[in-house]
Amino acid sequence: MELLEGVVRPYAWGSRTAIASLQGRPTPSAHPEAELWFGAHPAAPAQCVRDTAVEQNSSDSNLLSVIREDPAHELGAAVLGRFGERLPFLLKILAAEEPLSLQAHPTLAQADEGFARENALGLALDAPERNYRDPWHKPELVVAVTQFDALAGFRPPTRTVELFRELQVPALDPYLGLLAGQADRDGLRALFTTWLTLPDKAITTLVTAVLEGAVAVLESGADTFTDELRTLLELGEMYPGDPGVLASLLLNRVRLNPGESLYLPAGSLHAYLHGTAVEIMANSDNVLRGGLTPKHIDVPELLRVLDFTPTSDDELLPTVRTLGAERIYLTPAAEFRLSRIELDGTGLLLSQSISFDMPGPQMLAVLGGTIEVRAATGDTVSVAAGSALWLADGDPDVVVRASSSRATFVRVLVPVSQVAAPGQVPAVPGSAGAGPDAPE
Ligand SMILES: [Zn+2]
Known part of the structure; x- marks a missing residue:
């Protein structure tokens, strides 16, 4: 288990209140705070919060270095076999005060081909005219924390x-x-x-x-x-x-109420407008922009990846499956499965605790209140709103309790037991504790 501190991304469209008030800091913040990243992306890996008096290696403490040190323990065989030594997802809290650019993301095949093509052209990875910064696709799912407005499909x-x-x-x-x-x-x-x-x-x-x-x-x-x-x-x-x-x-003008979600598969044109949401995506930077930005726009490349199939707004909303206290947002993405859980410290209205025993790495990020996570070994960590917890594949099973009257958090895992070939829709997730498929 690693208690994680997210990294704030200060993009100009960000809110000066949403992330700060979630974390209990004074508002308004000195700069716009657009995104809070919990992941192992090299640009901004989440920091591990450790007791430096006890732990010696505090200089090395971010999620990227933790995974690199022992990928087999952190990610597990199924995720390693499928995605290699990298965390396949990136979790963000997104706080939009102003609209973001109009954009779409490529399929896996388009990203792979585009990345190779731009490498062959000798474009530097950080060149502003670069479209493909890695060979991965970037399906994404947003779940509204406040009312959240977007254009999509x-x-x-x-x-x-x-x-x-x-x-x-x-x-x-x-x-x-x-x-x-x-x-x-x-x-x-x-x-x-x-x-x-x-x-x-x-x-x-x-x-x-x-x-x-x-x-x-x-x-x-x-x-x-x-x-x-x-x-x-x-x-x-x-x-x-x-x-x-x-x-x-x-485009569809979509308004999500808290807890409602929107899934953007490859080729779906979208722009986030206003509000705070949790965003889970495949760990990639591949964005093709179509306007509403001073950044690089490559129209021919955007036209190549866009899917013009008309979609009504309710087709954009994923099916939600409820398993006890957990609301699972079902998407075809192999890199992530996100669910939202609300617990009640008194146990009068909702469940007081939930136990997790799925294989593979998991991340919990708290949106409200405080949770207490107790491992089977007896170790206990308290996680407050605006912080997250990393659970390695090799870590013991945990029980999560609300230590405030109400606690809301999201849980992300890699659905290794339902991994499908790219383009295939994986089966609906089964009961907790299902074993992983053999790595491909
Ligand atoms: Zn996007």
Whole structure:
């Protein structure tokens, strides 16, 4: 067991209150705090919190070095066999005060090919024009901690045509005609490609006309697409002349309540807008951006990886399976399985404790209250909100109790007992304690 302190990432879009108040620090913080990372990513590995009076090797204490020292003990044979000597997932708490860039992530095959291609071109790993920084895909799942707003997946085009009609912007008519005449993935691809490749002047003119249309609709009191149009205006104010502002009109505007989740498979275009969420992803940095950012945008490469299949917003929400106190968010990702657990220190309303005996490495991150984790050997660790605990494959089984009246935490494991070949949907997780499959 290792008590972990996350690493704060101070990106400009971050909140000055969300992560600080979660951890009980004064607010507002001195700088925006966008993400809190709990993982073994080389850029920001979680720090191990150890009693330096007892432990000698405190200089070496981060999760990356702990895993490198003894991967067989930390990760276990099944994870090693499947993913090598690296932690396959990265857990973050994300606190968005402002919208993030419009983006999508590649499939495993696209990432592998793109990484090799950019290596062959001699692009440095940290070059700003680099798209592929590793050969891995990056499926991701967010679970809302507060109300959480996002744009995700292409809305069914017939509905988008209704939105265009409501705007009553003559400059939009040719595009409305295009989509109405081909209300499917090909129509979406044609329209999106046209917008992202229009000359700057034409885009600025079109964005301005559409924003004026949106203001007129909102002032008229029509309320069919209020959230969509407010988001459009906000993005237009931040990024005037950016084709990503128009692209936002094509996506589902999703609002998650606390505990609700959104899964983004490869090729799914998305932008997180506002709110605090837990984010679990495959441990990769491969992002292809489509706008709403001053960062590098590679339109041809984005078009290669985007999946234009229309999705309704409820298709984006994973199925949740409840096993006792645990709510498991089911996704096809082989790198992670995340669940959310709420315990009651008094045991009057909810379970007081839960025991874990799944194989492989696990991470617990506390979102509210304090938990006490007791290993079968008798070792006990207390984990407060905003901190996490690492449980190695070789560690003894544990029992987790709420030591406050209410405690909420997430649990991440690598679903080794349900690992499927890339692209295959693994079986629904079975009961706790199932043995791992033989490594491939
Ligand atoms: Zn993303």
